[in-house]
Every structure is written in C-alpha cells, then in structure tokens.
Amino acid sequence: MAFGNILITSASAKAILVQNFRAVMEEFGGKVFTADSEPACAAGFFADQAFQVPKLRDAGALDHMLALVRDNGVKLIVPTRDGELPFFAANKVYFEAEGARVLVPSETQLETVQDKAKFADAIEAAGIPAVPRIRPPFGDDAYPIFVRPITGAGGIGARAIKSAEDFEAIEDRDSLLFHPFIHSREYTIDLLMAVDEPKALQAIARERKVVVAGESKVSKVVDRPRLVELTLKLGETLGLVGHNTVQAFDDEVNGTHFIEVNPRFGGASNLSIQAGLDSPRRILQMLTGHAEAAYAPRPVRIGATMYRYQQDVIVDEAPDH
Incomplete structure (x- = not known):
C-alpha cells in the first residue's frame, strides 16, 4: 500500500531536497509535490507536480492549503522556511485532520x-551550554562584542560591535542579545x-x-x-x-x-x-x-x-x- 504524497513548501530553489525525497518515494510509493508563492520556483521542475500557492499571510491561505492537501492525497508536509513554521505549528491540528503530518514542533x-x-x-x-550573554554597560576592554536579534533567521542583523561609539549608535537594544566575541x-x-x-x-x-x-x-x-x-x-x-x-x-x-x-x-x-x-x-x-x-x-x-x-x-x- 502506497504511503501517499509529500508536499515540500517554500520549495524555491531547494531542488536537492526534492530529489532526495523523490528517490525515497520510489520505495514507499506516492509522489513529491512542491508549493511556493512564486511562479519562478526552480525546485518545482524536479517535483512530480508544482503548485503556486498564496502567501501564508493572505486571507484564505489556510483554506487553500487544506484543500491542496485534501485534493492531492498529501500525507506529509515538509516546511523549509523559518518564516512559515509558525503558520504550520499553529494550524497543525487542521492538517492532521486531513490526514497529513507536518514536520514542525508544537507552537510552544x-x-x-x-x-x-x-x-x-x-x-x-x-x-x-549556550553562547554566553553579556549586558550593558560595557567597559572599553569588552570590545569587540557580537550582537544579534532575539528573533529572526539567516544571520540578518547579526554583527560585530567594535567600540563604545558603535554601541551608542544602536537604537533597538531591547531587541538584541549581546555576546562576547568568540x-x-x-x-x-x-x-x-x-x-x-x-x-x-x-x-x-x-x-x-x-x-x-x-x-x-x-x-x-x-x-x-x-x-x-x-x-x-x-x-x-x-x-x-x-x-x-x-x-x-x-x-x-x-x-x-x-x-x-x-x-x-x-x-x-x-x-x-x-x-x-x-x-x-x-x-x-x-x-x-x-x-x-x-x-x-x-x-x-x-x-x-x-x-x-x-x-x-x-x-x-x-x-x-
């Protein structure tokens, strides 16, 4: 009996991941689909079928995704982008009601x-052990220090601060973590x-x-x-x-x-x-x-x-x- 189909979301250029799952699905039966909000999704050319879907923040996005899962026999959803993980964690129960597991932890x-x-x-x-955290005020001998946003992905906003002058120029300190330079x-x-x-x-x-x-x-x-x-x-x-x-x-x-x-x-x-x-x-x-x-x-x-x-x-x- 075939397992069913897999949906890889925010597929973008993740062609190798699609190929890895397709190679495995030869053993389990079923197909590998991709979903992306952009029509120019290179990974879709390596899938059995590619779907263009609404952005997850758009009205009706959940209903659209549930229908896609229901109508195409999707049994496993593989999210691949940090920004979409909260959507799938929050709505995990609805996808599971359609018979699809989602590879995402709970909301908490x-x-x-x-x-x-x-x-x-x-x-x-x-x-x-986590990366040590330090808190201002900093002495001159603390620099360089490393700062990064409390939330966010891809290293965006992470940077070295080399002097007290650079630190004073930071306006969003409450949204940042400060670390010794390791x-x-x-x-x-x-x-x-x-x-x-x-x-x-x-x-x-x-x-x-x-x-x-x-x-x-x-x-x-x-x-x-x-x-x-x-x-x-x-x-x-x-x-x-x-x-x-x-x-x-x-x-x-x-x-x-x-x-x-x-x-x-x-x-x-x-x-x-x-x-x-x-x-x-x-x-x-x-x-x-x-x-x-x-x-x-x-x-x-x-x-x-x-x-x-x-x-x-x-x-x-x-x-x-």
Missing part, C-alpha cells in the same frame, strides 16, 4: 526555538528526531569550510563525539521533530556553546543525509510503521566533503513571473 516548542533568549534559557536549565570553530549539526516522541535518533556534525553570504559552499563531516552527544540531549530537551539543523561553537579550549536551532532541513543538509543520516527515508519509515528500522543508527562517513555549485534549469516554457 517552536516559540522557544525561534526566540534566541528563550532557547538559551531552556538549554542552560538542562545543563547544555574565537572558536563553528559547526552545523544535522539532527534527526523521532516524529511521535521526543527521542533523538542520530546527529552528524559538519564543519563549514567555505561560507559565502552566510551559505555553506564547502562542508566536511567531522568526528566531534561530545558535540554530537550534547546535540542529541538538546533535541530531546526542546522536543524537536524530524530533521533539524543546529549551530554551535566547539573547540578544545573554549568548549561547546550552542548558538541556535533551525527546526527544518538546512541548505547544506544534503551532506549529512548522504553521509549516513538518511533522514528522508527514516522519516518515512517512522510514518509507515517501521520505527525499528528508522531508529537504528547508520554508519557515518567521517571526512565526507560536499562542494556546492550552481546549476541551471532551462525549459521551453515557464510560468510568468
């Missing part, structure tokens, strides 16, 4: 994850959680070797046992679901400090998927009654390195945009 858990101050408080209470290596950890219980299944750490405009272009799987162990504990503490991307500093001198969690697939998560995490297949195994197979850890290809590059898609006819 999501709020904790997306508010960096609440995130730090939650994990520190569990004995997991000189440690930064890692991304892809974390796979169960879908029906707060159980961490496996995590793979990767070092971002080359980063351009905040996006990892060269990444390498590394052996960081303590970092992985703490990430598993973090996932269970926060009650995460499915595939998640975690950011942390880690080195032998300064130890481990977690920066944030994005409760979704990341832009370079394909490396961890191919290096052993195998999260699309394992998520579907969990949803089809094969939890034992899904829960079994996979061998990890330590040293596997991914080089990302741009690829063009050329078609004879495309939607207007």
Whole structure:
C-alpha cells in the first residue's frame, strides 16, 4: 500500500531536497509535490507536480492549503522556511485532520526555538551550554562584542560591535542579545528526531569550510563525539521533530556553546543525509510503521566533503513571473 504524497513548501530553489525525497518515494510509493508563492520556483521542475500557492499571510491561505492537501492525497508536509513554521505549528491540528503530518514542533516548542533568549534559557536549565550573554554597560576592554536579534533567521542583523561609539549608535537594544566575541570553530549539526516522541535518533556534525553570504559552499563531516552527544540531549530537551539543523561553537579550549536551532532541513543538509543520516527515508519509515528500522543508527562517513555549485534549469516554457 502506497504511503501517499509529500508536499515540500517554500520549495524555491531547494531542488536537492526534492530529489532526495523523490528517490525515497520510489520505495514507499506516492509522489513529491512542491508549493511556493512564486511562479519562478526552480525546485518545482524536479517535483512530480508544482503548485503556486498564496502567501501564508493572505486571507484564505489556510483554506487553500487544506484543500491542496485534501485534493492531492498529501500525507506529509515538509516546511523549509523559518518564516512559515509558525503558520504550520499553529494550524497543525487542521492538517492532521486531513490526514497529513507536518514536520514542525508544537507552537510552544517552536516559540522557544525561534526566540534566541528563550532557547538559551531552556538549554542552560538542562545543563547544555549556550553562547554566553553579556549586558550593558560595557567597559572599553569588552570590545569587540557580537550582537544579534532575539528573533529572526539567516544571520540578518547579526554583527560585530567594535567600540563604545558603535554601541551608542544602536537604537533597538531591547531587541538584541549581546555576546562576547568568540574565537572558536563553528559547526552545523544535522539532527534527526523521532516524529511521535521526543527521542533523538542520530546527529552528524559538519564543519563549514567555505561560507559565502552566510551559505555553506564547502562542508566536511567531522568526528566531534561530545558535540554530537550534547546535540542529541538538546533535541530531546526542546522536543524537536524530524530533521533539524543546529549551530554551535566547539573547540578544545573554549568548549561547546550552542548558538541556535533551525527546526527544518538546512541548505547544506544534503551532506549529512548522504553521509549516513538518511533522514528522508527514516522519516518515512517512522510514518509507515517501521520505527525499528528508522531508529537504528547508520554508519557515518567521517571526512565526507560536499562542494556546492550552481546549476541551471532551462525549459521551453515557464510560468510568468
């Protein structure tokens, strides 16, 4: 019996994620669809079918999405953009009433994850180190310091403050967190959680070797046992679901400090998927009654390195945009 169909939302240029799920769906039956508010959605060309949908803030967006799920036999929704996660968390019960699971934590858990101050408080209470926070006023010897918005994604607004003059020029201090400038290596950890219980299944750490405009272009799987162990504990503490991307500093001198969690697939998560995490297949195994197979850890290809590059898609006819 076929599982049903998958809908990947805010698909944009996430063609590799679509391809990963399509490869797995050959084993489970069903199709992979994409949804995006923009007609120029490159990932849609790699899907079985692409849908243009309203922006989620538009009137009637929920009814439109529910109808899409209902009319197309969607059994799993995979949100991929931080900004859409609150919509799906708030409306999770309605999608589940249509028979579709949504890879998103509860509203309360999501709020904790997306508010960096609440995130730090939650994990520190569990004995997991967060990036240290400092509060003004600062002495001259405190600079440089690092500031970032309490909410937001993609590193927008995060920056170094080099002097007291730069600090005095900041107008929105109540919306910011202040940190000492940490000189440690930064890692991304892809974390796979169960879908029906707060159980961490496996995590793979990767070092971002080359980063351009905040996006990892060269990444390498590394052996960081303590970092992985703490990430598993973090996932269970926060009650995460499915595939998640975690950011942390880690080195032998300064130890481990977690920066944030994005409760979704990341832009370079394909490396961890191919290096052993195998999260699309394992998520579907969990949803089809094969939890034992899904829960079994996979061998990890330590040293596997991914080089990302741009690829063009050329078609004879495309939607207007």
